[in-house]
Amino acid sequence: MTYTAATQDQLLAIRVNAGIEELAQSEKFAAAEPDMVEAIVEGIGQFAAGEWAPLNRVGDLEGAKLENGVVRLPDGFAEAYEAYVEQGWNAIAGPVDFGGQGLPFTLSCNVLENLGTANMAFNLLPMLSVGAIEALEHHGSREMQEKYLPKLVSGEWSGTMNLTEPQAGSDVGALRTTATPIQDGEHAGKYLIKGQKIYITWGEHDLSMNIIHLVLARLPDAPEGSRGISLFIVPKYHVKPDGAPGARNDVRCVSIEHKLGINASPTCVMSYGDNGECIGELVGAENRGLAAMFTMMNNARINVGNQGVQIGERATQQALDYAKERIQSARAGSPDRAPVAIVEHPDVRRMLLRMKSLTEGARALLYYTAGQVDRGVLGNEAARMRGEVLTPLIKAWGTDIGIEIASLGVQVHGGMGFVEETGAAQHWRDSRIAPIYEGTNGIQAADLVTRKLGMDDGQAVIGLTEEIARDCADEPALFGLAGDCAAVARWMREEASLDDRLSGSVPFCTMLSVAVAGWQLLRQSRAVEAGASPALAATKKSTVRFFLDRIVPEATGLKAAATAGSIGLYELETAQLLG
Incomplete structure (x- = not known):
């Protein structure tokens, strides 16, 4: 289960899809010069492969x-x-x-891409x-x-996000954790936090000196639902005036989940205020916690989409290594009946190219999205909105294809893929959480066809x-898919009911994601043909062609599902459906 960073493809995506050279022309990002960018991409790739990748298997076991x-x-x-x-490495994009x-x-x-490809759970x-x-x-x-911030930026301290409660999953407005103002004493102006949170990633561990929990809670007499939620900082250790960790706060990990995958990432049940002494500080305005938390969640959703790229790259590399070493059967139609490496067989070749093209397509979409976010930070309002539209695409489609690629990796291994010792199954198990957390992919698709549309x-x-x-008039399939996406979007806006839009949201999200990814891959291919990234000259054209000829037509076929409406979903009464 070795890992080699996909440095050249990453640099191509950063230059072509994110447009890093244009970003570096701004005063804010002037330090992102070509030499600096190359040093970072090459350096983190080497670090991830050397330090984090060897821990991936032991972390799983x-x-x-x-x-x-x-x-x-x-x-x-x-x-x-x-x-x-x-x-x-933790301070790369932190505030100066x-x-x-x-x-x-x-x-x-x-x-994060390199660290997560090396070790998704650790990342x-x-x-x-x-x-x-x-x-x-x-x-x-x-x-x-x-x-x-200084210790969080350096990585000496780590941070968490505490939303979910046993009775409040995606419906954050149903949370019950309370925050009671402290009127006097040394903690006057702060709050007593009491409640329980579940599914808290890295909520407790022994790797950093302090853990800074960001906790959603409800003030006394707060409005019902999401309008009455506030955000609080609750440190594991109180912070002394000199900035050092002090006494332990009244917060503890009750248990950790036993999961399908990401076993080295502790998913904690956290209890706040068991002894009535959990102290928190209000972040921002009262009852505005959800807005503050969404600042975390929007970029977190992009970073979760990144995990699809990560697991796709790792599973693809392992499948390629196995396919060139596994000898089985003669090539169909060959006069030489000697067994060959399975990479020579057409269907295995199809799976490998699909894995590779999907990974590269998701990477192109990832960096295009990141580049738009950076332009938004610089004040480009059109880019900011474009980044908002792209966020559910990379989160939903990126993680969906991560599962598909990991599953294909098991298939390439055949029976050995179903055996844990090869490690192929770990990639699939690890990948399966990504479409669920940070807002399920159904929620991402719903966001696309409601707010973003x-x-x-x-x-x-x-x-x-x-x-x-x-931009793609010379590519009939991609041109047609873009037109179909526009037609579905107009139908949803002008004719469809809310139920109709939500019923078609997932296929539409896939259609639009594939259209954007194909477009960005085509931009890469044109750049390589023009002399960019000579190291990819022999491969990029083929993977892009595979995507345009095979992945794009599949997405076009989703138009009927996207516009089928909701009637078919409710023909059966609920009691009939549940049988």
Whole structure:
């Protein structure tokens, strides 16, 4: 289960799809010069392969363990995380005022891509910290930022996101955790937090010196539902005036989940205020917690989509290695009846090219999305809206294809793929969580056909399809798919009921995702033909052609499902459906 960073394809996507050279022309991102970009991409690839990848298998086999209230990781994880912090990788895109390098989000995505390809479960630790930094940077007071951000940016402290409760899954408005104002004493102005949260990724561990929990809770007399939610910082250890961790706060890990995959990522049940002494600080305004939390969630959704790229790359590399070594059967129709490596057989070749083209397509979509987010930060309103439209695409389609690629990787291995020792099954098991957390893929598709479809009077989505059609007029299948996406979008806006839109949301999300990914791959192919990335000259054209000739027509075939409406879903009464 070795791993080699896909450095050349990453650099191509960063240059062509994210447009890093254009970003570097701004004052804010001026440091992202070509030499710096190459050094980061090559450096994190080498670090991930050397330090984190060797822990992937042991992390899966041994997993995280809760012992006397402390979650412990297998040998080697603490040292690998310490090296990650010491080398400054956590600070790539962090705010300069608090020790960060202030580089584009695009490069932060690349750091996470390499770390996650090497070790998806481990990578969830810095991924959640990125979100905590975002929330505090945008919504925390200056005092709060100075208190927490330097250590979060460096990675010395880690961050978590606490939304879900046993009775409140995706319906965050149903949460019951409470926050009671403290009127006097040393903690006056702060809040007593009481409640329980579930599915808290890296909620407890022994790798960082402190854990900064961002917790959604409800103030006394707060409005019902999501309008009455506030956001609080609840540190594992109180912070002394000199910035060092102090006494333990009244927060503990009750248990960790036994999961299908990502076994080295502790998924914790967290209890706040068992002894009535859990102290939290309000982030932002009262009853505005969901807005602050969504600052974390939007970029987290892109980073989860990134996980589809990560698992796709790792599963593809392993399948390619196995296919060139596994000798079985003669090539069909060959006069030489000697057995050949299975890579020579047409269907295995089809699976491998599908894995490779889907991975590269998702990577192109990832960096195109990241580039739009960076332009939004620079004040480009059109790019900001484009980034919002793209976010559910990379999250939903990116994670869906991650599962498909991992499953194909098992298939390429044949029976050995179903045997745990090869490691192919781990990729599939690890991949399966990504369409669920940070808002299920159904929620992403619903967001696309409701909020995103209405942005800019529909032009945020329809304008995207029209731009694809203009740029891809010489590619009939992609041109046709872009037109179909525009037609579905107009039907949903002008004719469909809300139920109709939601019923067709997932196929439409897939259609639009494939259209954007195909467009961005075509841009890559044109760049390579023009002399960019000579190392990819022999392969890029073939993988792009596979995507355009085989993946795009499949997406075109989803138009009927996207416009089928909701009637067929409700022909059976609920009692009949449940049988």
